[in-house]
Each structure stands twice: as C-alpha cells, then as structure tokens.
C-alpha cells in the first residue's frame with residue numbers, strides 16, 4: 001500500500017528515469033541500439049528496481065501512463081543518437097489491455113520525430129496468454145507503423161514456438177538464464193544452438209541477454225547468434241553517458 005502511494009507520487013514528482021544498455025552487433029562489432037530500462041530514484045530508498053515496482057504499477061494501472069512516458073522519453077532521447085542506432089522499449093501486457101497502445105506509439109514517434117525504423121518494442125510471451133486475438137491485432141497494427149517487434153526473455157514462458165508461428169517477430173531475445181551456464185552446461189548450449197538455428201531459418205535476429213564473459217561471447221559467436229547485451233559491454237547507463245559509450249566502443 002505504501003508502494004502504491006509512493007509510486008503515484010513518484011510519477012507526478014518526476015522520480016522516474018530511463019537508463020540505456022547497449023545492444024552489440026557481433027559481426028559488425030558495433031553498438032546497434034540501446035534497450036531502455038526504467039529506474040525509480042526514490043527520495044529515501046535510492047534506486048528501486050523495476051522488478052519490484054513494475055508489478056505494482058501494473059496492479060494499480062499506473063503502468064499505462066508510465067509506459068506512455070517511457071515511450072515518449074526513449075523516442076526523444078534516441079533522436080540525439082547517430083541515425084542508425086535503435087532504441088528498444090519494454091511493453092507490459094497491461095498496456096495492451098488499455099487499448100491505447102497504438103496511439104501512444106504513434107504519438108511518441110510524432111512528437112519526437114524518430115523514424116519508426118529505429119524503434120523496437122519488446123514484449124514477453126505473457127502478451128499471448130489472454131485476449132490473444134485482440135493482442136495479435138494490436139501487434140500487427142504496431143508493425144504496420146514500421147516499428148519492429150522483439151520477443152523478450154525467450155524460452156522462459158509457455159509454448160514459445162507457437163507464438164513464433166502466430167506472429168512474425170523481428171527479433172528473439174534469448175533469456176540470460178540460458179547464457180549464464182553456456183560454457184558449463186551442455187543443455188544450455190543445446191538450447192542456445194536451437195534458438196539461433198530457429199532464428200536463422202525464420203529470418204529473425206537473435207540477441208543473447210546477460211552476456212558477462214568473453215567465453216560466453218565466443219560461444220554465442222560460434223552459434224551464429226547476431227547480437228549480445230550484458231555487463232561484458234556495459235550495464236544500463238543514464239542518457240548523459242551514451243555519447244561516450246558510442247565513441248568509446250571499438
């Protein structure tokens with residue numbers, strides 16, 4: 001209950017900020033984009049993790065307004081980056097239920113002037129669990145705007161493969177739980193290999209999350225994974241540090 005009250009106040013007081021984590025194109029060895037990750041700078045508690053407050057924001061419906069703010073903020077920030085660098089925004093399934101999502105994306109693009117080609121929307125499999133047909137229709141409308149759609153946390157949900165058949169995703173993000181033990185566990189390697197192969201066959205970009213070591217990067221490169229994201233390159237950083245990340249990366 002305290003969290004509820006604090007969250008609503010935080011939104012009006014402007015205590016939220018976005019940090020950005022690089023997505024690295026393995027073959028080109030360059031930053032292809034950044035994932036925006038929401039941060040709450042609580043006046044007493046300091047940084048509060050989205051893992052803690054997003055479920056509450058979803059419960060009280062605040063995620064709709066907060067999600068619209070995230071879209072506007074991320075799109076306008078991305079206009080400051082080199083023209084081929086993309087921005088990825090996470091969407092909550094609750095934003096699909098609000099029925100205002102397509103308009104929110106149109107409006108964020110229009111106000112920022114960002115090309116839709118530079119916006120990636122990340123969704124999880126939970127988007128398909130309820131109101132599947134309605135949500136599919138929304139995904140198609142979003143795609144028609146020219147934005148791309150990524151399947152986040154792939155492999156951790158339910159019947160992943162059927163979702164790949166019901167919607168032509170542009171990108172699959174391999175959950176970091178599979179990347180973690182890549183070098184030590186043959187089952188993790190088998191899963192990463194299968195997802196990379198699936199991506200190649202279906203012409204879907206594959207991105208590995210949670211890459212922390214050079215060893216993991218070498219395995220992922222060998223498996224033909226297209227992109228990596230993780231502490232090996234950088235944690236999520238405030239907007240002000242992005243220019244340095246872009247020039248410093250090589």
Ligand code: G
Pocket residue numbers: 036037038049050051054070090091092236
């Ligand atoms: O950044 P990590 O830094 O701790 O993020 C934890 C979780 O919060 C991740 O699953 C991530 O997808 C989610 N998350 C981060 N930012 C956002 C956001 O802007 N919107 C939504 N819906 N989820 C987010």
Ligand code: G
Pocket residue numbers: 021037090152153176209210211212229230231232235236
């Ligand atoms: O669910 P989603 O992938 O959107 O959330 C990204 C989450 O992964 C964030 O919490 C972010 O802080 C975390 N993260 C990013 N890179 C790494 C990494 O290399 N290792 C670990 N353990 N977590 C990471």
Ligand code: MN
Pocket residue numbers: 035090122152
């Ligand atoms: Mn994500």
Ligand code: NA
Pocket residue numbers: 152153154173175209
């Ligand atoms: Na993820």
